[in-house]
Amino acid sequence: MKNKIQITRTQNSRLSTLDFNNLPFGRVFTDHMFVADYEGGEWVNPRIEPFAPFEMHPASMVLHYGQSIFEGMKATKNQEGQPMLLRPEMHLHRINASAERMCMPAFPEDLFLDALHALVGLEADWIPSGEESALYLRPFMFSTDEFIGVRPSDTYKFIIFTCPVGPYYSKPVRLIAETQYIRAGKGGTGEAKAAGNYAASLLPAQNALKQGFDQVMWLEGPEFKNVQESGTMNIFFVIDNVVVTPYTDGTILKGITRDSFLHILRDKGIPVEERIITIDEVVAAYAAGKLQECFGAGTAAVVSHVSEISYNGHLMTLPAIESRKIGNMLKSEIAGLRTGRIADTRGWMIPVEIEVDALMS
Numbered sequence: 001m002k003n004k005i006q007i008t009r010t011q012n013s014r015l016s017t018l019d020f021n022n023l024p025f026g027r028v029f030t031d032h033m034f035v036a037d038y039e040g041g042e043w044v045n046p047r048i049e050p051f052a053p054f055e056m057h058p059a060s061m062v063l064h065y066g067q068s069i070f071e072g073m074k075a076t077k078n079q080e081g082q083p084m085l086l087r088p089e090m091h092l093h094r095i096n097a098s099a100e101r102m103c104m105p106a107f108p109e110d111l112f113l114d115a116l117h118a119l120v121g122l123e124a125d126w127i128p129s130g131e132e133s134a135l136y137l138r139p140f141m142f143s144t145d146e147f148i149g150v151r152p153s154d155t156y157k158f159i160i161f162t163c164p165v166g167p168y169y170s171k172p173v174r175l176i177a178e179t180q181y182i183r184a185g186k187g188g189t190g191e192a193k194a195a196g197n198y199a200a201s202l203l204p205a206q207n208a209l210k211q212g213f214d215q216v217m218w219l220e221g222p223e224f225k226n227v228q229e230s231g232t233m234n235i236f237f238v239i240d241n242v243v244v245t246p247y248t249d250g251t252i253l254k255g256i257t258r259d260s261f262l263h264i265l266r267d268k269g270i271p272v273e274e275r276i277i278t279i280d281e282v283v284a285a286y287a288a289g290k291l292q293e294c295f296g297a298g299t300a301a302v303v304s305h306v307s308e309i310s311y312n313g314h315l316m317t318l319p320a321i322e323s324r325k326i327g328n329m330l331k332s333e334i335a336g337l338r339t340g341r342i343a344d345t346r347g348w349m350i351p352v353e354i355e356v357d358a359l360m361s
């Protein structure tokens with residue numbers, strides 16, 4: 001731990017009120033948060049303080065011009081009760097890639113990691129045990145200049161807060177291929193985890209719900225042929241025993257779960273292709289009886305099986321979930337790595353160093 005992080009502990013821990021059997025996703029927040037400020041061209045005053053609302057100036061630039069980026073990751077406990085992080089360096093690289101695209105300052109890599117260790121160490125008792133439970137971590141950065149006018153802000157805040165989450169019950173999802181709106185186009189911000197991307201996805205997602213579907217399958221405009229992602233997950237297909245996922249071309253979020261799956265599949269010698277996949281190819285594979293699986297990949301659910309896909313009024317019903325060898329195997333591999341049931345041969349699981357007392361000043 002290189003960085004001095006000032007820690008102010010809460011005087012009123014809410015931990016005793018926590019019901020570990022009732023943890024709705026994203027609604028329960030732990031006692032502390034990490035905060036740092038960007039002023040005068042540098043990140044200053046890194047600190048952990050009691051989790052609390054903060055005041056914002058009405059002209060805060062983020063509220064008007066949307067310089068706001070975030071990450072989503074999980075801390076879990078292994079079978080010995082040791083808090084662990086899964087590939088945290090991937091998240092720090094991605095938030096800084098997002099920062100670059102949104103004209104925001106990079107956050108120092110060592111401080112990001114130190115902050116995660118210190119915060120998760122401090123909140124370790126909030127980490128639910130159980131294979132699919134976790135402490136969800138939300139690092140984010142936003143502009144804070146009090147100014148009206150479109151330009152990059154000179155000041156920012158970087159915050160990490162955490163939410164205990166129970167097993168993510170991921171019922172199979174019904175997708176509708178979106179042929180009117182796009183999530184991202186070439187040259188746009190699709191590869192950044194930028195708040196505005198999510199705002200733009202709300203209307204099509206709401207339309208999908210109104211039509212009885214859970215999420216949209218994003219297609220690349222203006223042709224609406226190439227498959228991109230599914231809702232807020234990367235998408236995988238298994239066609240004729242080959243795993244296929246769209247390659248990342250700047251319009252697709254470089255998912256860390258996606259990357260982990262590609263490594264696991266290749267290590268197991270399972271044929272996998274990163275390439276363009278069109279909705280027409282999916283329809284043809286289905287018609288030929290070769291579409292064995294489709295699933296979304298992301299930190300929250302890990303694997304979200306797709307049960308049905310609708311495209312231009314044509315409904316494809318995919319094989320039963322129990323038959324989904326690839327999706328079920330990948331979900332179990334990630335859960336096994338997290339608990340320690342499966343040996344971590346790739347060095348992905350990072351034990352949280354609990355040095356909180358050493359940090360107190």
Ligand SMILES: Cc1ncc(COP(=O)(O)O)c(C=O)c1O
Pocket residue numbers: 072229231232233234253254255256257258297298299300
């Ligand atoms: C648009 C989008 N695609 C894909 C993903 C999956 O990424 P990851 O596996 O890093 O959670 C996410 C979630 O972060 C997302 O928001």
